[in-house]
Amino acid sequence: MATVVGMESEFWLARSLKQGSDQAFEVLYAQQYRSVYALALRLLCDPGTAEDVVQEVFISVWRGIKGFRGEGSILQWMHTITVRTAIRRWQHHPEVQLDEEMILRYEQTATRVFPDIRIQLERAIAMLPAGARTVLLLHDVYGHTHSEIAALLDVAVGTVKAQLHRARNLMKQELQR
């Protein structure tokens, strides 16, 4: 029942957003900010850039809501935008590689943002190569399927699986240290 209510309210939210309701947008922002920020922070491991990406994501949603066809949930659609925005950041700033100092800074933020987390786990995720990190987060943390991730990243399902298996093996090695 909760799911039906959730779907129904999402339907009305999407409809109001498409009609250009500022109020609906504020509701969406209040509902989804924390989720989008969490994903952006874990993908980019940089609090400042993650906040910028969140703003970009919501601007993209505002601008592109008319093109939202409702084939998945709004959150799923926002995850897609978040990942694509993060990838654009990596492409435009390829020099940004995570060093020890950045990871420490990320850990401090993560401890504040995600109370009661296992910091070793967050650290191991942060240390993964960007592609492997993206796939692992989307599949194992956020529950997207292989084919959804393949479509989102515009790669073959086999590539997604290979990246995922690699990410898990790297995680296990890092956590066993």
Add this chain to the structure above:
Amino acid sequence: MSWHPSESQLHNFLDDELQGEELHAVQSHVEDCAECQTNLASTRALLHELKSLPTEAQTAPTPWNPPVQHQLNTVSPRFLAIAAGAAIAIFAAGIFAGISMRPFSVSRPRVGDQGRAQLTEEIQHSGTQYVTAIARWRRGESSKVGADQGREAALATLYGAAYELQKLQPEDRRLKSIVRSIHDLRDIDLESKR
């Protein structure tokens, strides 16, 4: 035990991605292989931890600033191409005009030097105005209409000055090509507004 499933097969097994004979083979093997059971158990534990990670930040949202018009305007690739192309053309024209003012022109009439200096300054000035008009619009400091007008005026001056400079140095093929590029930019700019 001689055969073990690959790492990939074990991950696929955990993700319910195996079917038919492959599934049967891996399942039968795992039941009897302590090594693979340990491997699977550690991956299962990892997946359990990953699935239990919070997916929402506990921090309060930063205040939402509704995007101002300039952020909502779609910046078309064509517009970006115009901006990038113009910047390159302006830079090239400025550099080239600067090069053409080197001492080899000492033998030329003084009036020509002054003319070139003025035109060079005009090219650099209008080039800066062109790029500034785009930057101000992107930052939301001017309306799109205002930015369009500023850009058009700067491009017209830029074209005029580059054209005049080319007349002073008709033998110069590089300058001729730069003038042609600026002319093309004007065409693209006009086309993009239709």
